[in-house]
Amino acid sequence: MEMLKNFLCISFLVFGFLLLVHAQDQSGFISLDCGLPRNSNYSEPGTKINYISDADFIDTGSSESIKPEYKANLQQQAAYVRSFPEGIRNCYTINVTSGTKYLIRSSFLYGDYDGLNKLPQFDLHFGPNYWETIKFDEVTSSTIKEIVHVPLMDYVHICLVNTGKGTPFISALELRPLTNSSYASSGSLALYFRLDTGSVSNSSYRYPYDIFDRLWLPYSYSKWTQITTNATIDSGSHNSYQPASIVMNTAATPIDATAPMEFYWVPSDPSLEFFVYMHFAELHKMKANESRAFNINCNGKLLYGPLSPDYLYTTTIFTPTSLTAENFTFSLVQLDNSTLPPILNGLEVYTLIDFSQSETEKDDVDAITNIKSTYGVNKNWQGDPCAPVSYVWAGLNCSYRGLDPPRIISLNLSSSGLTGDIAPYISSLTMLQTLDLSNNNLSGSIPEFLSQMPNLKFLNLENNKLNSSVPAKLIEKSNAGSLSLGMGGNPDLCQSSSCKKKKSNNVLVPVLASVGGVVVVVVLLVAGAILFIPKRKRNQVEAGKINAESGHPNDSFESRKRQYTYSEVLKMTSNFERVLGKGGFGMVYHGVLTDGTEVAVKMLSPSSVQGYQQFQAEVKLLLRVHHRNLTNLVGYCNEGTNMALIYEYLSNGDLHSHLSDNSEVNVLSWEGRLKIALDSAQGLEYLHHGCKPPIVHRDVKTTNILLTDNFQAKIADFGLSRCFPTDGGTHVSTVVAGTPGYLDPEYSITNRLHEKSDVYSFGVVLLEMITGRPAIVRGHEKPHISQWVSSILSNGDIRNVVDQRLRGDYEVNSVWKAVEVAMACVSPTSAKRPNMNQVVTEIQDCLATELSRKNESLVTDSATSIETFSITGTTELSPLAR
Secondary structure: OOEOOOOOOOOOEOOOOOOOOOOOOOOOOEEEEOOOOOOOEEEOOOOOOEEEEOHHHOOOOEEEEOOHHHOOOEOHHHOEEEEOOOOOEEEEEEEOOOOOOEEEEEEEEOOOOOOOOOOOEEEEEEOOEEEEEEOOOOOOOEEEEEEEEOOOOOEEEEEEEEEEEOOOEEOEEEEEEOOOOOOOOOOEEEEEEEEEOOOOOOOOEOOOOOOOOOOEEEOOOOOEEEEEOOOOOEOOOOOOOOOOHHHHOEEEEEOOOOOOEEEEEOOOOOOOOEEEEEEEOEOOOOOOOOOEOEEEEEOOEEEEEEEOOOEOEOEEEEOOOOEOOOOEEEEEEEOOOOOEOOOEOEEEEEEEEOOOOOOOOHHHHHHHHHHHHHHOOOOOOOOOOOOOHHHOOOOEEEEOOOOOOOEEEEEEOOOOOOEEOOOHHHHHOOOOOEEEOOOOEEEEOOOHHHHHOOOOOEEEOOOOEEEEEOOHHHHHHHHHOOOEEEOOOOOEEEOOOOHHHHOOOOOOOOOOOOHHHHHHHHHHHOOOOOOOOOHHHHHHHHOOOEOOOOOOEOOOOOOOOEEEOHHHHHHHOOOOOOEEEEEOOEEEEEEEOOOOOEEEEEEOOOOOHHHHHHHHHHHHHHOOOOOOOEOOEEEEEEEOOEEEEEEEOOOOOEHHHHHHOOOOOOOOOHHHHHHHHHHHHHHHHHHHHHOOOOEEOOOOOHHHEEEOOOOOEEEOOOOOOEEOOOOOOOOEEOOOOOOOOOOOHHHHHHOEEOHHHHHHHHHHHHHHHHHOOOOEOOOOOOOEHHHHHHHHHOOOOHHHOOOHHHOOOOOHHHHHHHHHHHHHHOOOOHHHOOOHHHHHHHHHHHHHHHHHHHHHOOOOOOOOOOOOOEEEOOOOOOOOOO
């Protein structure tokens, strides 16, 4: 027997059978011809569907036309495509009616539009969730993907994702509202096939024959014959599915009237969960001695019966719960007292699709979308802002808590060319903890709403053109230590009580905390001095003296963090009971604050000259930078020679300890390693490109990458960090510092420091994550890890490079790409290394490829047994639980 297959890969052939009928109501239809020039529209001649350009629904992509030789006999919407040669994820935003059930269809026809004659492969995402991988059999074949979905928001995002196997493109997007009582399931459904089983014309049907514009494909089987009627079939008055009348006017029945009517298919994945919908209508006017009754069996078990379809009325039988099996055989078996064999008019089969990843909270999406529009943000901000994690918008950090929607907790628009007032939409980001608007051209006053944001802990407004008074509540929060506030570099900005005094010389009056807080920051600024500087002198320092080493103005060193006494440090560390580590500065201890928050306390050793210098450098840096992938400074202590920095405690320790753990129990997965690599790369990217002036870490290594309880990575230990000059210089001369094995060979020879010195070190870290080997293997020859990888790759076997503890559980293409990125980073010459922006993009690509593998091979725990069918139609039977 022929096996049913997924019939949805069909062409855009103009349906020659379509008659010139009056177009039915297209209310609620959204029909986008992707690539059609902006403001263009037309009515497709065959279907009479009204199409418009997609240009107003997406910010990126280019309009292309398929080759003329492939346009013959195609529907008009196949002539153009929108291609996405740039960016990894490009997304449409389409407004819909939330709570309404939609049929959503995406269509793709390659047609050699790019002249490469090379079939691409890419992923299709629906919002934050993987939908399908798009593949093609030949240049002229098209792929069509359909889902039935109920949006929870008043918009949907449909995204094309580049997986490194060709440029994504799309031909058409179509959304059709359905009746909410149809296609009941426990989630969204992906079409497996939809068949006109009684077809006598071998033609496909869609709108206007089907009011929902479903595509019905002809299906014939050698053991079946067809019966037809010219009478009108009632498909709508009692049936929410309303299959096309032209489909219901014909039915299949077995040639051998005594034999069961059978069909079967073998799932591509036995874990797939299927929902089946069968449409029946009696086409034969029964005589007094005639009857048609049959049972419906699946894999030998009764599903429903007996069924006697009503004359000229549609009855739909469907599964209320999903079916799973290694193969499916359906049998329609005639009852003994029936004079006529079974019939089947139409068949639809869907699979349950995993759209479990929550979309970002709607209020946050609305707010960040309005911020994007207000400022004309020049970033690839498309699709869901926070999900999936691999594609979180640049400059955003989000919180992910269980099944709750992701929330935006950090917004970094530093150096983004912003102008005008501070957008009021920011106030709608109620979970925001960090806001960085520094180094822009923002003007006007600081809005009061910033002081009313309940979770805001870090606010950087430095180097703008803000004026007027600072809201009093912001000053109060800063003085209380609950808000880290940066406002330097705004010459016309001052406290309300001092505006007139300072207006003449445009000197910023800093927002100061307690006298004790002033002491420590000045002490840390002036090397070797542990002195109290009077306020007038302190203001002179803050007014703009140039730091000879970094080439940028001295930080105002406002007291942005809480000051702790030495007795409090003793109490929080239980008299330095638990040691976490040791460095050139001194010891690091575990501590617990009075509110239960765990911290790491870095104590400065009085005898450590090197440690004191690193201590100062770390303070100066951490007071001016803030990023989710950099360790966060909680506070400090300054009492005579007792000086300490207090950091957030990262419970999973450093990356080195996890890579060097040879146990087979707690092995970091490949996905986990890529996420750590991405976090670390984004932290370095921020230092190199998000800070003004840029910062080079100089000591990137696995022991300086710390991990939170959910394995989010944060870069630590900034004692060796250096800033580049603000005059456009690309490197500085320094005494070589760093760790053997991670140290840039070009820097060690020339003493010329460059941001790509960090890139080299990161490349070594990435190789360690791939291989599970240390940077330098102890032994007589002490080969460097990059040399070892090169020697193994010369044999062309990537699997011998990868950490054997992973046991092959990874996507090979993802690993290959990661190795290529790492080897490019460790190039002996800096000119051949990528910058951190490029590295972040490549690692995102690696992670996307690995996540795609996991989506494709997803195995559910469902062991759903064969369930009884529900029935809807002209009878009095009610549907079973849905």
